[in-house]
Amino acid sequence: GNSVTQMEGPVTLSEEAFLTINCTYTATGYPSLFWYVQYPGEGLQLLLKATKADDKGSNKGFEATYRKETTSFHLEKGSVQVSDSAVYFCALISGGTSYGKLTFGQGTILTVHP
Amino acid sequence: GAGVSQSPSNKVTEKGKDVELRCDPISGHTALYWYRQSLGQGLEFLIYFQGNSAPDKSGLPSDRFSAERTGGSVSTLTIQRTQQEDSAVYLCASSPQGGGGRDGYTFGSGTRLTVV
Numbered sequence: 414g415n416s417v418t419q420m421e422g423p424v425t426l427s428e429e430a431f432l433t434i435n436c437t438y439t440a441t442g443y444p445s446l447f448w449y450v451q452y453p454g455e456g457l458q459l460l461l462k463a464t465k466a467d468d469k470g471s472n473k474g475f476e477a478t479y480r481k482e483t484t485s486f487h488l489e490k491g492s493v494q495v496s497d498s499a500v501y502f503c504a505l506i507s508g509g510t511s512y513g514k515l516t517f518g519q520g521t522i523l524t525v526h527p
Numbered sequence: 528g529a530g531v532s533q534s535p536s537n538k539v540t541e542k543g544k545d546v547e548l549r550c551d552p553i554s555g556h557t558a559l560y561w562y563r564q565s566l567g568q569g570l571e572f573l574i575y576f577q578g579n580s581a582p583d584k585s586g587l588p589s590d591r592f593s594a595e596r597t598g599g600s601v602s603t604l605t606i607q608r609t610q611q612e613d614s615a616v617y618l619c620a621s622s623p624q625g626g627g628g629r630d631g632y633t634f635g636s637g638t639r640l641t642v643v
Contacts, residue, residue: 447631457618459631502570514583515560515620515632517570 415440415507419518426493426525434488434521436477436503444505446470446479446486447515451500460488460501493525529553531635533619539641540609548604548638550619558622559602560632561594565615573617576602609642616640 420435438444448460448470461470466481475490486503503518532551540546552559561573572586576596587593591609596602606613616639620632 449631449634456636457620457634459633462631514572514575515562515570516572519569 415444415505415516417503417505417516417518419501419503419521421519421521423522423524426523428495428525428527429492430525432488432490432493432497432523434501434503434523436486436488436518438484438486438503438505440484440505440507440516442507444507446477447504447506448475448477448486448488449502449504449517451502451520453499457502493523495525495527498523498525531619531621531633533617533635533638535638536636537639537641539643542611542642543608545605545607546609546640548606548617548640550602550604550635552600552602552619552621553623553633554600556621556623556633557599559596560620560622561602561604562618562620563615564618564637568615570618573604606640609640611642614640614642 416439418437445464447462449457450460461472463470463479469478477488500520502520504515534549559576563571574594575583591607594604616637618637620634622632
């Protein structure tokens with residue numbers, strides 16, 4: 414079956430530090446890959462996505478590249494801000510005949526200090 | 528509407544009571560999903576509706592859980608005889624296509640259910 418494994422947190426960084434949150438997956442077919450973010454007290458928001466190998470998703474300074482050879486979709490940001498403190502979820506929708514059920518990783522809590 | 532709307536935002540109920548949670552998806556979205564977010568359990572798929580097709584109920588944890596979607600729009604998740612382990616945030620999401628939601632889902636803010 415499909416699965417997503419995320420780097421366990423929590424992750425604590427100082428402002429302007431470089432961020433990497435690792436994500437690897439197992440899926441049938443050719444999945445679409447997503448990062449969702451959940452800010453404190455808010456619902457899940459789509460941060461970025463990539464639908465095929467070598468695609469790079471980007472938004473708000475965050476980037477992730479779909480690496481089929483390593484089945485990975487690591488999230489990166491060159492300089493984090495306090496406002497980036499949130500829970501980050503890696504997720505996939507499997508290709509093939511799957512209708513599109515999102516499978517999530519466990520989530521990584523990021524805290525950025527001034 | 529502009530987004531996925533869920534109600535109530537918070538619900539406290541006594542163990543053994545029934546509860547109904549409501550989701551109003553984005554207008555025109557054909558696919559609707561329910562997930563549960565429990566502390567330490569991550570995000571758990573519950574049920575999926577697509578148009579007039581039979582829903583995929585494979586994620587419902589027990590027969591105390593049921594859901595319906597009327598007129599292809601509003602959905603209600605019902606939990607009968609609630610137990611303390613049902614305490615969680617129940618999230619609803621919709622997407623504009625049933626072929627996979629490959630543009631991602633839009634999530635509501637969730638209903639926080641507490642069973643005391």
